[in-house]
């Protein structure tokens with residue numbers, strides 16, 4: 001049985017679906033602070049918080065857990081700057097509680113949702129895993145702290161883990177069952193699609209004076225199902241006994257904010273009013289992955305390699321939500 005923390009959230013719920021499709025037994029542990037009950041596709045569900053050690057203990061006692069996929073965590077960069085203690089409490093202390101419970105119950109494999117935010121401002125593009133880790137905000141610091149915790153757990157207790165450093169997760173379940181639903185929404189593609197649907201007046205481009213080809217930031221958008229596929233390959237690798245490590249997860253190609261808006265116009269066939277605004281503090285001009293390690297080691301290949309395919313799946317879900 002795989003315990004999926006945060007399995008009611010955006011990436012977690014998509015991974016649960018793929019695990020179930022591959023015949024894995026899955027239980028979801030989620031406090032529903034961000035996730036949605038209807039996105040939990042397994043009957044085995046515990047609504048509880050990682051800060052509740054009793055609840056964690058009970059879940060591990062009740063289910064026979066083989067490995068953990070750990071998605072639960074707070075993800076808003078700006079909020080983490082304004083209220084860091086909540087981020088350290090949830091993302092670091094919560095993960096430590098989870099690791100302690102795993103250790104106590106003899107569960108020794110974890111896949112951790114890390115982030116490109118561990119790198120901070122990139123010194124080279126594309127970014128390899130060996131790039132210095134200089135996270136610029138508490139959110140990125142919590143992700144890097146957990147990666148370091150995991151390294152120590154591997155040395156001391158033999159708890160093996162793989163950290164997956166997501167670049168920009170995007171798109172939705174092509175079958176339309178699951179989607180991206182953050183409150184409030186801060187991510188570019190859903191916001192642009194809301195502007196196309198008339199749910200927002202316009203999209204504001206955060207900065208048009210970057211040192212990039214069209215002056216707007218470049219990001220590496222990876223389809224959520226390709227992320228899910230990487231989690232399954234990682235789970236299988238850990239089962240076969242591979243050592244702890246960390247991998248980038250992006251497709252290795254950057255799209256500018258203007259390009260994303262243009263692709264959204266093509267896919268939706270709608271007007272998308274835009275305004276040019278100021279830079280958002282803390283945004284690096286470019287974040288593009290070098291994904292060759294996971295491709296070489298685990299044979300991972302993204303299926304969604306074009307942004308219009310990714311946006312189409314997001315549009316399919318959002319226009320009906």
Ligand code: UFG
Nearest residue numbers: 075115116117186187188191204205206217219257280283
């Ligand atoms: N953007 C706009 N207007 C908006 C929203 C976003 O111009 O209304 C721009 C941002 O400035 C950025 C790009 O669109 O240049 C993408 O922004 P997102 O907020 O969608 O994503 P980020 O790249 O900021 O963040 C993502 C993850 C974070 C993670 C970060 C670094 O969502 O969790 O990558 O890994 F921390």
